[in-house]
Amino acid sequence: xxxxxxxxxxxxxxxxxxxxGEGVAVDVETLAAQLESESPEAAELGDALSPTLEEFExxxxxxxxxxxxxxxxxxxxLGRGAEIGELDPVVAGxxxxxxxxxxxxxxxxxxxxxxxxxxxxxAATTVGAPVGPVRIAWPGREDVWLCxxxxxxxxxxxxxxxxxxxxxxxxxxxxxxxxxxxxENAPTALHAALLSIDPTADPDLVMARLEGWRAALExxxxxxxxxxWEQS
Numbered sequence: 023x024x025x026x027x028x029x030x031x032x033x034x035x036x037x038x039x040x041x042x043g044e045g046v047a048v049d050v051e052t053l054a055a056q057l058e059s060e061s062p063e064a065a066e067l068g069d070a071l072s073p074t075l076e077e078f079e080x081x082x083x084x085x086x087x088x089x090x091x092x093x094x095x096x097x098x099x100l101g102r103g104a105e106i107g108e109l110d111p112v113v114a115g116x117x118x119x120x121x122x123x124x125x126x127x128x129x130x131x132x133x134x135x136x137x138x139x140x141x142x143x144x145a146a147t148t149v150g151a152p153v154g155p156v157r158i159a160w161p162g163r164e165d166v167w168l169c170x171x172x173x174x175x176x177x178x179x180x181x182x183x184x185x186x187x188x189x190x191x192x193x194x195x196x197x198x199x200x201x202x203x204x205x206e207n208a209p210t211a212l213h214a215a216l217l218s219i220d221p222t223a224d225p226d227l228v229m230a231r232l233e234g235w236r237a238a239l240e241x242x243x244x245x246x247x248x249x250x251w252e253q254s
Contacts, residue, residue, distance in 0.1 A: 024066035028074065031101035035078040038085065045087030050075045053082075056094040060125065060150070063101060090114050092124050098149040099127050105147070105174060110241065113144060122158045122168060125150035130241030134234040136227065139165065143231075145238035146170040147178050155189045155235075169235070175246040176210050179239050183214055183249070190231040191223030192216050209245055215252040 054072050057064035064071055075082065085100075086093045090109055099106050107128025109117070117123060129146040142163050143155075147170065154169035171181040180197055187195045195218075200211040219228055236249045 024063045027061075027063035027101040028067060028071070030103055031097060032074055032078075034100045034103075035074075035081050035085075039078070039081045042081060042084030042088055044080075045083035045085070048075075048079060048083050048086065048093050050079060053093050053097075056092075057097060060094050061098045061101075064098070090117070091127060092117065095125050095127060095149055098125075102149070104149065104172070107147065107242070107244070112142070113146070116160065119161055120158065122153075122156075126170060128242060130238045130243070132234050132238040132241065134230055136230050141231075141234070142166040143234045143238045144168045144170075145182055145235065145242045147242070148172060152181065152185070155186055175243040176212065179212055179243060179247045179249065182235075182239055183212070186232075186235045187214065187216075190235070191220040191228040192218070192232075193220050194218035209243075209248040211248050211250060213250045213252055 050072065054075055057071060058068070059065070082093060082097065085096055089096055089106060091106070096106070104127065109126060110129050110131045112131040113123055113126060113129040123129075123144075123146070125148045126146045127149060129144055131142060131144045133140055133142045140163075142160070142165065144167065146168065149172070150170070152171045155167045158166050158168050160166040169182050169185055171178050171185070173181060176199060180199070183197060196215040198213050200213065219225060232251065239249060240247065
């Protein structure tokens with residue numbers, strides 16, 4: 023597993039070497055330590071990882087500048103062959119201040135207003151363990167929730183909804199996908215049948231949160247997935 027990850031990482035960095043510009047220099051020793059603490063593959067490699075980081079130091083700097091991700095997160099994703107998307111401006115602007123978003127590879131952020139309260143919802147993909155929805159501290163924002171999972175757009179959207187639905191008060195639901203039609207260049211439709219809502223929950227609040235999460239997820243996947251609610 024670790025050797026495959028390293029081989030994929032080296033191949034990808036070599037392929038991208040002539041496609042990136044200059045970036046802020048990375049500290050190889052610090053990056054190696056971060057990788058070993060954040061990635062089981064890197065931890066297994068130990069000292070065998072540093073020569074690759076030294077060899078491709080300039081490429082890593084350029085890619086970090088281009089994608090705007092934490093360097094360790096970027097390398098973990100490249101070694102796994104994972105898709106790298108784009109961090110939205112809210113998340114990108116707080117990357118150095120909020121530890122919980124360090125492992126994110128793409129994100130979509132929506133802020134909803136209800137009863138005078140502002141709530142920020144962040145849907146994301148990650149190289150870390152799935153998380154959320156969980157409330158996190160955020161400079162200048164009072165109520166921020168993060169849901170982060172791994173996978174391709176359809177897989178990630180479904181995994182996120184499986185976490186989000188019970189969290190917002192949907193006690194029973196059924197998810198199904200309708201494949202996109204290539205000729206129409208349409209998004210894959212993800213249908214969520216809302217079969218039962220917690221009787222103690224405020225239905226208006228449930229729907230407000232669902233709409234917020236839908237917007238965040240669709241923003242995250244940049245039009246690749248369209249989410250539809252079906253109420254019984």
